[in-house]
Amino acid sequence: MVNSDTHSAPVSLRGVTRTFGDHVALHPMTLDIQAGEFVSLLGPSGCGKTTTLRIVAGLESTDAGSVWIGNRDVTHVSPNRRGLGMVFQNYALFPHMSVAENIAFGLEMSRMPKAEIETQVARIIDMVHLSQFADRMPAKLSGGQQQRVALARSLVTNPAVLLLDEPMAALDKNLRETMQYELRQIQETLGTTTIMVTHDQEEALSLSDRIVVMDKGHLLQAGAPQEIYDAPANRFVSEFLGASNLIECEVTGLDGDEAVLSPRGMSGVTLRAAMRPGIAAGEAVTLSVRPERISMSQAQPDSSHQAVPGTIVTHVFRGASHAYQIRMNGVETPILVYEQATGHPETGKRNIGSKVWAHWASEGQTVL
């Protein structure tokens, strides 16, 4: 299967629209995916990500717009002629066929000679470490094994594009992480263009070359994981992708190329943000700061840092870090802070009730 003629194709959606009755599932959407790229469609359920994937697959028709795979307009091409591979959320393994038969299905459909099918199937079964299960029925496999079969089945035909619909959703956390590495490794080896639908931001962050965040049928932001994480384009993206502290502020004045901000409800505290076109005195802006970008100190830090005072109200140990919630006078929502765990529980831990300053460098914040 890992042929030298491995091909991958760019995918392009041009103004694709879909409505179901009165409900607009997808507003005109345009997206270009490079050959070999791994793109995740991320968003809450009902955001249109699954509809998008199904339109690429040809399982759903479009009301308007066109879908291109390679240099071909496939808008009206039926799914079986699009040269795709797909892993379904529940794997959709054929319950009446053995592992080997499941994997061979796609090759049979392409009318490959029997002997060659056997070779190909044997090779990919070996690759996903399922050789001893070739004759088992899917119902007798574990979740992870079923997932591998589904992956093998979708890859054995050497598809130009691989579609993954929540491929890890049914796996437990440990298995999920293992499978993520495996998937990424296989994808990189084959170089197959891959589109994955997920609502799991960690999965999207760790696997993708690019993440497309969607909500209510709209494409909100598309970009590299780091870029999206660090610079969310709007409130929804910042909240949906990882944890985020959103601090509502009012612009009180301008100081050179910086705006002077006053956090709502906190008298006497001043924050600063880089000037941006469109920011004027008297306007409301939101600062988004990731919890791991915030540090704590007993003493007030110097003015090069953005800092707010508060009291630690809760503590949760997260393994690699401690999470604290810091309540500030006059503000309802506490600030969430992740602090790297040191390995010494006693030394690393701060006491609930301590007065602290939460502070961060202004590079670590985004103005929404």
Add this chain to the structure above:
Amino acid sequence: MSGSHSVRRPDLGLIALKVYVVAFFAFLMAPIVVVVIYSFSDMAYTTWPITDLSLRWYQRMLEYRPFMSSLAFSLQVAVAAAVLSILIGVPAALALARSGSRYAEAVMTFLLAPLSMPMILLGVALLYYLSWMGLGVSKLSVVLGHTVVSLPYIIRTVAAVYIQSGRSQEEAATILGAGRWQVFWHVTLPMVRAGILAGAIFAMLISLDNLPISFFFAGPDTNTLPVVMLAYQQNQFDPAIAAISTTQTVIAVIMLLIVQRLTGLHHIIGQKR
């Protein structure tokens, strides 16, 4: 094809399927529609095409005493046979669906056997047998006879539904502390309700249309509608027969509408909504 206004292309396969569905239901309804039309004919004899319409055959139907009294009796028998079939059939279906016994198929085969018995033979055999038991020509005899042929439908449909539903819900209920009967009453029974309903409808329909068994037990108090219809049409054939047939269908339709109202007809095919 590059139009940004591209519309969904007509799906030829689906169109063909829809055309076929229409044709199929036309086939299904055709002979019934013919009968319904004839019931409104003004002629004493059936000619095609119909020229004049009237309600005189419905009037005749109402005036002919045995039609109405046998219709009432037929309905009683249908309900009684369905209830009796449910009482003894549901436990059998549940047991067969979950039994690990290697005799399950043999028992199932046995329980479905009445389906393929020519009923005229069963009817006459039952007449002599029940007369020997002292039941003779009686209402109970009719109900027992009908239950024999209704039972397979209940067992078949309930077993099919029960097999499809997993064990986990019952196991969950057991873990939550439900006793055997509580599990049966609160979990199992609601799960197979669709099957019982579908089976009961089948059973009642079979009973309402049963001639060969009712035939041998028909007396002044135990005449079912098909027996009276047969006796009527052996001697004359006017559209009053079509009228009573139409009425019978309407009653059944009302029954179906009640089912639709209560639980939804989709349960008949086990559809989940």
Add this chain to the structure above:
Amino acid sequence: MSLAESHTRPKRRVGWGLQGLGGTLPAVIFLIAFFVLPLVDNTINSFENDGSAAAIDNYVRLFTDSYYIEVIARTLWVSLLSTLICIVLGYPIAYYLVRHTEGSGAFLIFLLVAPLMTSIIMRTYGWQILLARNGPISNWLLDFGLIDRPLATLRSPVSVYFGVVHILVPYMVISIASVLQSVDRRLEEAALILGASRWRAFWRVTLPLSTAGIVTGSIIVFMLCNGSFLTMLLLGNGSVVTLPLLIYQQFILVNDAGFAATMGNVLLFLALACLYLQLRTVRGRGHV
């Protein structure tokens, strides 16, 4: 068939292997009391009336006379063919009901069940009118120039199949639909993505997964067809002579209850053998 599922569970071979069958007792006892015993009683009576030698003769007659063997074969053939026609005609309807009805489902199910509620005599009568030489179907076809002389459907066995299929196909549709309901639509989509045309996806995935429904429907249709005679009597101009029809003759014309019982027993035995084989076959397939 779905009954087979119970056998994928680990078997505990204890006692007589009857575990779990206790619930069938009321039904089994009922059928022994009101189905088996009356028939046995009837058979014994027929022996006593005619002398047992004569009764044995009935069986000999049935199995040695080529005419009766032909009738037995025809009975099974008519049932088999009707069952196949019902599968072919009914499957697309079941598929449509499950996959393509939004809201119209209840109405179509209603239309499907409604014919079952009209008396069999009347439905047959409806066909007599519709299929007649000067009936509406023949006339329309003549008017449209599709045929150049009136159809003689009523004189041919074709009309028997019209009648039988019309009565039995709803049972098939309902049986298939209730199983098809549980087949995950995504399996068909997976097959499409893997390069199968819709036809092949249906053939390789949907159809095999709905065999349980086909088998259930076939059992009901086959057995009902095996036992029915009214349609054979009233349609087809007497051209389709089956065992139930001969049984009817023995009662109505000849008054020979003994020979009727003999034929009834043979018919029942054949039907049960077919049913048991069907159940076994499906169990052997082991999936479902």
Add this chain to the structure above:
Amino acid sequence: MKTRSLLLAMSIVASAGASAHAETISVTAFGGAWEQAFRECYVAPYEAATGNTAEVTVGSPSQWVNQIAANPQDPPIDVLVNLMDTAAVAIKDGLVDPMTVEQVPNLAKVPAAFTEPLQGYGTVINFGAAGLGYMTDRVPNPPADWMAFFDGIIAGDYVATLPGINVGSTTPTALLWNLFDLMGVPLDKTDAVMEKLVAMKDSGNLVFYNDMNQYLTQLQSGEADIGIYWDGRAWTAKDGGIDKLNFYYPQPGGIISPSVIQKVKNGSDEGWNFINVLLSKSSQECFSQKVGYPVVNQDVVYPEPLASRVPSYKDVRWPDFAGISKVMPEWVDQWNRTVGR
């Protein structure tokens, strides 16, 4: 019916002229207009005269004969309306009582021809006769005699409909016995008759009807032009709207089909009184006018058009009912093997 024997015993004890003890008897009737005339002309006068009640069961003779045979000691039926073939079964199996003028005084008014075929176990109460019904627009010159009719089928003069083997009480007499009689063949020599039928069938101009109403459907739908049928049914159909239908008895005459009445053995003796009322002139006149069939009380006078339509019992041919019932299994078997395939 168990209470009835008790009632019977009581009424015997209280015997002398006691009309105070009302009794319920069970009688049978064919369905439809026949049953309504039966209630009006027979049941009503009986109930008025005796104060008893007669319950009417609608149905078919084979059903009743089996019900009586299953309960011979305590039959669910007291008075049995029957057809000739099942009447013969009831007589052979000893299910009915012999009928005499002592029990049924009005029997004196019934010609012996109506009781003889029943060997004294009952009497004919009304009768019809088989002839040919045809559509006047399609058969301008109907054949004058039976043999010409059968030959006309083979010659292709018309498409004819005949009763199929499964139509009890019509096929054995009006068709088969008729052919045996016309061809002068003994009843147990079936070959010639079956050959004739096969020849008719092979001509392609023959269809069969399998119930009485199918005949009328066939004639109207054009499936057939002419066929063997019963007089009363044919006239009712003509009067009911099939204007083009006509009916006649070909030479050498129609074939009789009688309805008979029998008193069930071990049934209530009140049955004799019922039969006596039924055979009275007024009851019989009432019945014949309601249903259009000739009846058996010789004093009855028919109005027009009935008078010109009904045949005299002397003009119709009486089939050999006893002989037929003996050869019936053979006839059915031979039919199935030859005509029926």
